[in-house]
Amino acid sequence: xxxxxxxxxxxxxxxxxxxxxxxxxxxxxxxxxxxxxxxxxxxxxxxxxxxxxxxxxxxxxxxxxxxxxxxxxxxxxxxxxxxxxxxxxxxxxxxxxxxxxxxxxxxxxxxxxxxxxxxxxxxxxxxxxxxxxxxxxxxxxxxxxxxx
Numbered sequence: 571x572x573x574x575x576x577x578x579x580x581x582x583x584x585x586x587x588x589x590x591x592x593x594x595x596x597x598x599x600x601x602x603x604x605x606x607x608x609x610x611x612x613x614x615x616x617x618x619x620x621x622x623x624x625x626x627x628x629x630x631x632x633x634x635x636x637x638x639x640x641x642x643x644x645x646x647x648x649x650x651x652x653x654x655x656x657x658x659x660x661x662x663x664x665x666x667x668x669x670x671x672x673x674x675x676x677x678x679x680x681x682x683x684x685x686x687x688x689x690x691x692x693x694x695x696x697x698x699x700x701x702x703x704x705x706x707x708x709x710x711x712x713x714x715x716x717x718x
Contacts, residue, residue: 658707
């Protein structure tokens with residue numbers, strides 16, 4: 571039996587424990603999001619909350635559990651193991667869109683104003699967002715918080 575199975579006491583994850591863990595992690599990773607990413611960011615820093623959620627989703631998916639049980643009002647996860655994320659970028663939009671589609675992202679919104687894209691990103695590829703040129707910020711979208 572693998573080590574991470576001990577975290578879940580039954581075949582189905584305990585919702586209160588997972589919800590509290592997710593809530594703490596998401597709140598720790600909440601950052602303000604302006605239409606233009608900060609100019610002094612030489613590289614992308616992925617929030618630990620997003621990375622940990624992606625790891626938990628991938629563990630559940632590999633164990634053939636439904637990862638959408640990890641969804642909350644603060645972060646959304648679908649049955650396919652994708653996270654709903656808002657992505658801030660600098661420069662031209664098309665190369666970023668092409669790179670996102672290359673990792674299997676489902677683009678949801680690309681507003682005409684501002685440098686942001688909202689997409690469902692496969693959990694196993696969330697860490698690779700840091701290597702895509704032009705991406706400078708990744709956070710949970712405001713519509714996951716009840717906005718828009």
